[in-house]
Amino acid sequence: MFGFLIAVLAGAATPMIEAPLARPVARMMGEGFDVKDTEMRALAFMIAMIIAGILCAVFSSGSALGLAVGGSVGYFAMRLLRTAQRMIEDKRS
Numbered sequence: 001m002f003g004f005l006i007a008v009l010a011g012a013a014t015p016m017i018e019a020p021l022a023r024p025v026a027r028m029m030g031e032g033f034d035v036k037d038t039e040m041r042a043l044a045f046m047i048a049m050i051i052a053g054i055l056c057a058v059f060s061s062g063s064a065l066g067l068a069v070g071g072s073v074g075y076f077a078m079r080l081l082r083t084a085q086r087m088i089e090d091k092r093s
Contacts, residue, residue, distance in 0.1 A: 002059060007056075010051060014041065025043065
């Protein structure tokens with residue numbers, strides 16, 4: 001369960017690590033490996049999941065499935081929350 005929570009946090013943090021981590025990593029890849037701006041969010045998500053995997057290994061918790069599901073839930077957390085809020089508001093009216 002702890003690994004799942006780590007992955008949810010990593011997925012939710014993806015937009016925040018795009019500029020400080022993903023862009024420097026893309027620059028370090030060199031000119032031979034062109035990372036487009038549209039791919040930057042995917043690169044940030046990969047970095048976040050690598051960090052989550054390392055944390056799960058350090059704390060000996062989580063599984064690959066838990067990381068995948070938790071990362072996906074975290075990545076789309078704001079959209080899921082807005083959808084749930086709209087559904088609740090629609091039922092009230």
